[in-house]
Amino acid sequence: MTKEYHIPVLLDTSIEGLNIQPGGIYVDLTFGGGGHSREILKHLGREGRLIAFDQDADAWENAPEDDRFTLVKHNFRYLQHFLDYLGIEKVDGVLGDLGVSSHHFDSPERGFSFRFDGALDMRMGPGIELTAADIINGYSENQLFSIFKLYGEVPSCGKLVRAILAERNNKPFRSTADLRNLAQTVAPKKDVNKFLAQVFQALRIEVNREMEVLEEVLMQMPSVIKPEGRLVVIAYHSLEDRMVKNFIRSGNFAKSQADTDLYGNRDVPFKAVTRKAVQAGDEEVKENPRARSAKLRIAEKL
Numbered sequence: 001m002t003k004e005y006h007i008p009v010l011l012d013t014s015i016e017g018l019n020i021q022p023g024g025i026y027v028d029l030t031f032g033g034g035g036h037s038r039e040i041l042k043h044l045g046r047e048g049r050l051i052a053f054d055q056d057a058d059a060w061e062n063a064p065e066d067d068r069f070t071l072v073k074h075n076f077r078y079l080q081h082f083l084d085y086l087g088i089e090k091v092d093g094v095l096g097d098l099g100v101s102s103h104h105f106d107s108p109e110r111g112f113s114f115r116f117d118g119a120l121d122m123r124m125g126p127g128i129e130l131t132a133a134d135i136i137n138g139y140s141e142n143q144l145f146s147i148f149k150l151y152g153e154v155p156s157c158g159k160l161v162r163a164i165l166a167e168r169n170n171k172p173f174r175s176t177a178d179l180r181n182l183a184q185t186v187a188p189k190k191d192v193n194k195f196l197a198q199v200f201q202a203l204r205i206e207v208n209r210e211m212e213v214l215e216e217v218l219m220q221m222p223s224v225i226k227p228e229g230r231l232v233v234i235a236y237h238s239l240e241d242r243m244v245k246n247f248i249r250s251g252n253f254a255k256s257q258a259d260t261d262l263y264g265n266r267d268v269p270f271k272a273v274t275r276k277a278v279q280a281g282d283e284e285v286k287e288n289p290r291a292r293s294a295k296l297r298i299a300e301k302l
């Protein structure tokens with residue numbers, strides 16, 4: 001069941017990156033099919049603990065029966081809150097494997113994939129208000145332009161946005177097929193599928209506020225992770241990876257330069273363990289094409 005739900009990406013490197021202490025407390029921010037979580041549990045001793053988050057009810061079915069394991073069925077933006085609730089002051093490592101699982105793309109009714117017809121929804125969890133249809137039917141021209149450009153890097157997205165505005169005046173978009181059919185008319189002929197994937201990705205990121213929640217959770221890392229504890233993040237989008245990279249280098253997102261104290265010492269909460277992002281090798285990409293865009297970064301708390 002789990003293998004079909006999602007094949008974990010960069011499994012060995014991410015687990016090594018966590019440098020798991022058998023008696024330590026770890027957090028998996030993105031439980032999904034539980035591939036990474038199960039591997040963490042294998043490295044933990046009897047005293048170890050793993051707290052995993054997933055906001056998507058489908059993922060909850062994959063939770064292992066293990067008394068060292070706790071699944072928090074909420075958005076990981078509430079990490080600090082739930083650690084307080086569980087009486088945990090600090091943890092030894094945090095893993096985030098961002099975005100959606102393969103299961104999401106394979107479930108037509110969730111609306112994540114242009115390959116199937118389904119409701120234009122894309123909400124990962126119950127607390128999310130706007131659906132993809134609300135955005136397509138309700139956002140202004142400028143708002144639509146920004147999300148397609150920023151989150152999808154959609155080429156000539158002005159054309160797409162104008163086509164959406166004209167179409168929705170006739171009738172609102174309801175299904176993934178409505179959007180796909182319209183987007184196909186403005187897609188570059190040589191790479192229609194890539195174009196559609198970019199359009200759908202942009203909407204998914206906006207629906208689930210993925211950039212916002214990543215920023216929120218990263219800001220919690222300095223107070224949540226113990227000195228010498230590890231932060232391991234796998235990102236699939238260049239904006240997310242840049243956010244993680246800047247955060248590790250400088251402790252903030254606006255710039256990759258760290259603040260310095262009065263004596264010129266760099267004032268940063270983490271040091272990078274790997275200088276560059278780690279990417280999947282050819283063999284892994286061949287077996288799991290999803291791994292192609294993955295960038296993994298490892299940092300240690302100072």
Ligand SMILES: C[S@@+](CC[C@H](N)C(=O)[O-])C[C@H]1O[C@@H](n2cnc3c(N)ncnc32)[C@H](O)[C@@H]1O
Pocket residue numbers: 006007008009029030031032033034035036037053054055056059074075076077097098099100101102124213
């Ligand atoms: C890429 S998958 C993780 C796959 C997992 N590492 C595995 O090996 O199966 C990402 C998962 O994180 C969940 N997720 C994404 N953003 C979330 C958020 N802000 N809060 C809670 N869960 C989130 C998704 O529902 C999805 O199940």
